[in-house]
Amino acid sequence: MTVSLEQLRRCHIAVDLGAARTRVYVKGVGLVVDEPSVAAVNMRTGSLIAVGALAEQMTGRTPAYIRVARPVSGGTVVDIDMAQRMLRHLLGEKLRRQLRRKPRLRAAACTPHDADPLAQRATVETLVGLGARRVELVDTLIAAALGCGLPVEQPTATMIMVCGAATTQIAVLSLGSIVTAVRVPIGGEAIDNAVIQHLRQHHQLVLPSQSVRPLQLALRGNGLTLNGPATTEIHGRDVVTGLARSVEVDTAAVRQAIHAPLTAVLDGLGKVLRDCPPDLVADIAESGIMMVGGSALLPGFDQMLREATGVPVNIAERPDVCSVLGLGAMLDGTVQPLSLAPVAG
Numbered sequence: 001m002t003v004s005l006e007q008l009r010r011c012h013i014a015v016d017l018g019a020a021r022t023r024v025y026v027k028g029v030g031l032v033v034d035e036p037s038v039a040a041v042n043m044r045t046g047s048l049i050a051v052g053a054l055a056e057q058m059t060g061r062t063p064a065y066i067r068v069a070r071p072v073s074g075g076t077v078v079d080i081d082m083a084q085r086m087l088r089h090l091l092g093e094k095l096r097r098q099l100r101r102k103p104r105l106r107a108a109a110c111t112p113h114d115a116d117p118l119a120q121r122a123t124v125e126t127l128v129g130l131g132a133r134r135v136e137l138v139d140t141l142i143a144a145a146l147g148c149g150l151p152v153e154q155p156t157a158t159m160i161m162v163c164g165a166a167t168t169q170i171a172v173l174s175l176g177s178i179v180t181a182v183r184v185p186i187g188g189e190a191i192d193n194a195v196i197q198h199l200r201q202h203h204q205l206v207l208p209s210q211s212v213r214p215l216q217l218a219l220r221g222n223g224l225t226l227n228g229p230a231t232t233e234i235h236g237r238d239v240v241t242g243l244a245r246s247v248e249v250d251t252a253a254v255r256q257a258i259h260a261p262l263t264a265v266l267d268g269l270g271k272v273l274r275d276c277p278p279d280l281v282a283d284i285a286e287s288g289i290m291m292v293g294g295s296a297l298l299p300g301f302d303q304m305l306r307e308a309t310g311v312p313v314n315i316a317e318r319p320d321v322c323s324v325l326g327l328g329a330m331l332d333g334t335v336q337p338l339s340l341a342p343v344a345g
């Protein structure tokens with residue numbers, strides 16, 4: 001499926017439905033929604049109790065009749081009805097009223113590289129349910145590359161790595177199109193799970209999902225590969241007694257646990273480079289790899305890639321919102337016309 005820049009300029013809103021966060025950009029206005037893709041539902045009445053950050057705070061803290069749902073999983077909308085209800089609430093009444101005034105609402109959405117037709121259909125249906133008459137799909141890799149200002153339209157290679165929550169997408173782009181790309185089903189969630197599993201196995205500690213980030217931050221500054229403070233204190237619940245307990249965790253061992261999922265990402269990176277024509281590999285050795293996506297902020301991830309590949313690695317200025325900002329720039333017409341149309345799927 002291809003979509004021209006001209007068609008994208010006619011769109012009114014750009015949506016990035018991610019496994020972790022939902023972002024919405026309104027043409028001429030900017031980023032209006034950047035919230036967790038979470039909705040809390042009252043199972044007795046079927047009503048929505050909360051969405052976004054508020055619903056995420058409820059995770060693991062709700063009574064049985066409240067279900068915390070994640071309508072997007074693995075980069076795909078898995079519950080169209082819930083995704084529509086979540087988006088409606090995230091947009092708010094005022095913005096929805098403004099959008100309703102558009103006689104033929106057009107929407108653009110990011111779609112993961114190589115998304116199958118069913119996944120694409122789910123994204124389109126979600127937005128059609130919100131009133132969009134037409135939905136244009138753009139490959140996340142193209143949107144993210146534009147969002148972080150990579151010169152994708154040039155006849156030199158640029159390499160981008162979109163590190164999301166559910167997937168990592170890696171591509172070499174040249175002349176406005178994808179030359180080679182892979183999508184690895186490993187992202188921030190798998191890294192968090194590796195940390196949770198490590199603490200459960202080696203310290204018999206159940207870590208609340210919200211506590212994974214502080215542990216990652218304890219590794220900050222030391223990187224995944226360098227030596228830092230030997231231990232850090234972590235609070236959790238004892239697997240056996242169920243009581244609150246804190247343990248001194250060996251940071252080197254946590255780094256080791258994180259390495260396992262990251263190896264799969266390195267494999268994907270190697271595959272893209274191996275499939276890439278030699279001239280373009282020479283360009284990348286000079287220009288390096290641009291990291292975007294929320295997981296690009298994982299402490300030391302860039303350093304690990306630098307050591308594994310030997311090429312410069314940079315993190316985009318606002319890595320988490322690059323994709324939606326790139327899509328938004330296409331709507332606003334502030335990007336150079338691409339020599340070739342962006343490709344979706």
Ligand SMILES: Nc1ncnc2c1ncn2[C@@H]1O[C@H](COP(=O)(O)OP(=O)(O)OP(=O)(O)O)[C@@H](O)[C@H]1O
Pocket residue numbers: 017018019020021022074075076163164165166167168187188189192216292293294295296297298299320
């Ligand atoms: N400072 C940080 N350090 C480590 N990880 C982080 C940080 N900030 C965000 N993340 C991770 O980034 C992920 C979210 O990234 P992003 O918002 O790009 O995902 P997404 O677009 O919702 O997912 P996907 O594109 O895979 O559907 C989460 O897994 C989160 O744990």
Ligand SMILES: [Mg+2]
Pocket residue numbers: 016018019164165293323
């Ligand atoms: Mg994403």
